[in-house]
Structure formats: structure tokens, C-alpha cells
Amino acid sequence: MTEPLQLPLQRFNHWLDRQPDAVWLRQPVAGIWHDFTWRQVDEQARRLASALLALGCLPGERVALLAKNCAEWFISDLATQHAGLVSVPLYPLQAPEQIAYVLQHAGCKLILVGKLDEPDKLAAGIGPHITRIAMPYPTMPAEHRWHELLAAHEPLAGSRQQRGDELLSILYTSGTTGQPKGVMLSAHAMAFSAAHATAEMGMTPQDQFFSYLPLSHAAERFLVEFNSLYCGAPVAFVESLETFASDLRRVRPTVFFSVPRLWTRFQQGVLEQLPAHKLERLLRIPLLGRLVARKVRAGLGLDRARILVSGAAAISTGLLDWYRRLGLTICEGYGMTEHFAYGCFNRPGQVRFGTVGRPMPHLQLRIDASGEILLRSETLMQGYYREPEKTAETLEGGWLHTGDRGQLDEAGYLRITGRVKDIFKTSKGKYVAPAPIEGEIAKSHWVEQVCLMGSNLDQPLALIELSPAARQQPQEVVGQALQAHLQALNERLAPHERISHFILVREAWTVDNGCMTPTMKIRRNVLEARYAGALAGLSASDAIVWEP
Structure with a gap:
């Protein structure tokens, strides 16, 4: 990447100028697909930004997002940036007690709520002092409704100049042990990750993303939201769990991210239709095997996929090999919230199963004497929100101490061997x-x-x-x-x-x-x-x- 680094709002304006009427977001509702162009996203985001400021939000204050993936999630994220606010995404599967903890810890006075499986249950974690804005889906009661609120406010005028060092978002870790920690990510860190990833992977506006894993997780936000923003490619969302398979077949993404548990579920769905012994026998027949593999890929909706990613946890080499025999090479990667998931990756055509690939450009990696993986790059967090001692411990010496153990092979591929504390x-x-x-x-x-x-x-x-x-x-x-x-x-x-x-x-x-x-x-x-x-x-x- 040789061009100057554009911060997120600059990058959005780049596409707004270049392809204002191209579709960026595609949202299915009751089986009908609704398209949002870059121009339409801009208007809605600016109207929401005006509304947030009118409701008393001050620059630098935190605004929470609690919703399953949808077009309005992206629009809300852009609106908070236009208004100079800090987004705090919440997991739609989070327990009410953890929601209450994050809202209190981050000091959120306002929350945007959207599609949720159990809205009444989650509402118990949101105090009465927190203002709610409801996205246009069935959700919990709220003081403000999306369409009415946007109609009541004119689009925010002008173009706010983001600073690279300004706090853009606080991403709370999922809390494998103890309470979640708030990872503070700057505009520069998030921009650097996406700009270099899209350049390294050759992503263009002709690609197609599919968003269904929680956007509150750094991996989905980086790989889908920010990568699509930086390469200008459209994003389609899934309507529901029931429509997932048909939505995926309709969209046929070129870039697709999943986690090991779901890759296993996809495999099980195939084997329910075509038993393993029969599939293996068919794949061994040269011409017929290719036809069968092509049919399976199309049935999954992955027949156009050129970048298949697995992350968040280890995936078995046996599962990777099963997909490879179908013509689907899954690229395993490794990253953490603390550096906005910009870590190691198996590039397409350069995959070594059993490893998480080589470091991405401008990322330094070393293994210390204890076997712990240390990382350093411009994507590192500013620290943990309101936890200076944990920040100092994790970023000791300017390196991110990941807590993971690993080994590098002769070609620089990283193999994860476990957690230090496990x-x-x-x-x-x-x-x-x-x-x-x-x-x-x-x-x-x-x-x-x-x-x-x-x-x-x-x-x-x-x-x-x-x-x-x-x-x-x-x-x-x-x-x-x-x-x-x-x-x-x-x-x-x-x-x-x-x-x-x-x-x-x-x-x-x-x-x-x-x-x-x-x-x-x-x-x-x-x-x-x-x-x-x-x-x-x-x-x-x-x-x-x-x-x-």
C-alpha cells in the first residue's frame, strides 16, 4: 500500500465521491432485500449523528450498540464517528449481568438496540437512566424509533476531521476468565489494519462480503465491516438463523469468514445429504468427483469464494483437508482484539495446514524465552479502559504480550501451541x-x-x-x-x-x-x-x- 493512510471517515468519503450510487449494504427483511447505496448510508448516518448530538451526547462520550448484524449497525457506527463519539459494541448473546457491567464500566448514557433473539431478557441489563434508540426491527421498548428519529433531524453538515490518535471504539473482550476488559482502539489502528489487509489480499469493489458473526467481535468488525469500507465492496447480511443457508446461496460471497464450530456444522449439513463413505467414493472418480465437488460448493453458497477464513479458535487439520478435497481451501488466521485482529494469516495459495500463517505486513512477531507470542505494530490498542495496571502488564516494553504460546517454522509460519495459563x-x-x-x-x-x-x-x-x-x-x-x-x-x-x-x-x-x-x-x-x-x-x- 503506497497511498497515504485514510482514516475511516476519509475512506467513506472516498467511496462516496467515487461510487455514490453503488450498493454498499444489502439487508433482507421478511424475505425482501433492501439495498443501501453509499449516498443513502451517508444521509442516514448524518441524520443519526444530528439526533445523537441533539439528545445530549457530547464528543468523546460512549454510545453502546446492542444488535445482531444489520445495515443499521454499520450506519450507527458511522454516525457515532460523525458525531465524535466512541462506539461500545455489545454481544447479542451476552448475559444481562455482563451488559450491565459494560454499560456501567464504559459510562454509556445511550444505547442503540436492534435485532435480538431475547430482547426482554437482555433489557434487564440496561438501566432506566440509559436512553434507548430502536433500530427498525422487532426489539425491546425504546424512547426513540429509528425512522421517526431520523426524519426529525436534518443531516449533520460538514465533514469532521478525524485524528489518528482519537479513540474510535472500545471493544470489550468476551471474558473467558473474569470480567470483560475494554480494549481502546484508535482511528489510526483500525484504519491501518483494514488498509493493509485489503491491499495484501487484493480486495476490490468487485468482491462480496457476507456478515453474520457478531460485529461486536473484533474479527468480524475487522474482516467484514472495515475491510469492506476500505476496499469498497458490498456487504450482505443474513436475515435469521432459519434463512441463513438460503441467504448464503443467494449472496454467493467471494470473501467468507467463519469459526471452527460453524465450519464443522456446514460439513455435517453436507454429510446429512451425502453420507461420508459415498462422498469419498464419488470424489475419487476424476470427472465425477469434480462435478460433485462443484455441486457441494454451490449448495453451500461458496462457489464464488476466493478467500475463506477461519479464526477465533483452532480448527482441525482433518476438517481443513475435507474442505480442500471439495475445492475449498480455508485460510486459518490468528489475531486478538488488542490489535484489532491484525495478526498472522495463511494467504490464499500459500497455505500451511496446522499453522495460522505468516505475520501480516508491518507486524513484528517474536517468541520470548517462555514460548509466549509477542506482537508489535501500529494496530496495537491504546490500552484497557480504566485499567492502567493491566495495560502496563500486557503492553510491557511496547510489545503486546498475547498470553498465547507458539512456534515459528523455517518459513516464518506460526503454529499456536496453547495458552500460557492453560x-x-x-x-x-x-x-x-x-x-x-x-x-x-x-x-x-x-x-x-x-x-x-x-x-x-x-x-x-x-x-x-x-x-x-x-x-x-x-x-x-x-x-x-x-x-x-x-x-x-x-x-x-x-x-x-x-x-x-x-x-x-x-x-x-x-x-x-x-x-x-x-x-x-x-x-x-x-x-x-x-x-x-x-x-x-x-x-x-x-x-x-x-x-x-
């Missing part, structure tokens, strides 16, 4: 890193999620949430398959790493029951506490244990 010590005094072993366990298509635990135990054991396909099979079939998988895995592990038991849990791990974060990461401390009782009285002869 490593546990068995009763024999031996240390075990769970992530690589969990990755091996997850290669079984009977496994949906896995958590290895073993602190102060003689040998590690694995908690396993079974896949939907496994739950439809007789216990005997699943048990025998997992027994063989465990035996083969233990033969490859060091003696102190060998797994004593697979405990097959009864209840799925979800955000609602506290076992998962809103970004679909497992909460190890919660799982370890929850299943501590299951460890008592385990039989040495039965390695596969079904939770009663």
Missing part, C-alpha cells in the same frame, strides 16, 4: 499443553468440542461434547469409534500426556449455560469446576465414560 501440571509433576492434544481429539467427526484437563491428576482426561451426528448414533457405535481413536492417539503421545478417559458430556456447552463465551470459546475454568464431581470414582477399565 498449561497444567499433573500429580506426577509433568506439564501438559492441552491445545495440540485437543486438536488431535477433534479430528474425529464424532467430536463437536473438547476440553483437556488434568491439573493434579495422574493422567489427563478429556471432556467431549459429541457432534449432532454422534448423538443420532447408537452409543455402542460411537463408543467403539472413540475407543479406537483414543488408543491410536495415546500411542503417539508422550507417557505423561496419555489420556486416561474420554468423558462424553450430556449437555451441550453454550453461551447461556456459561460454558462458552459470546465468541464461541470454551471457558476452561467453568468446565473444570462443573465436571469436577465426574472425576470421582472413574473406573480404570472403562476409558469411555458417558455422563449419566
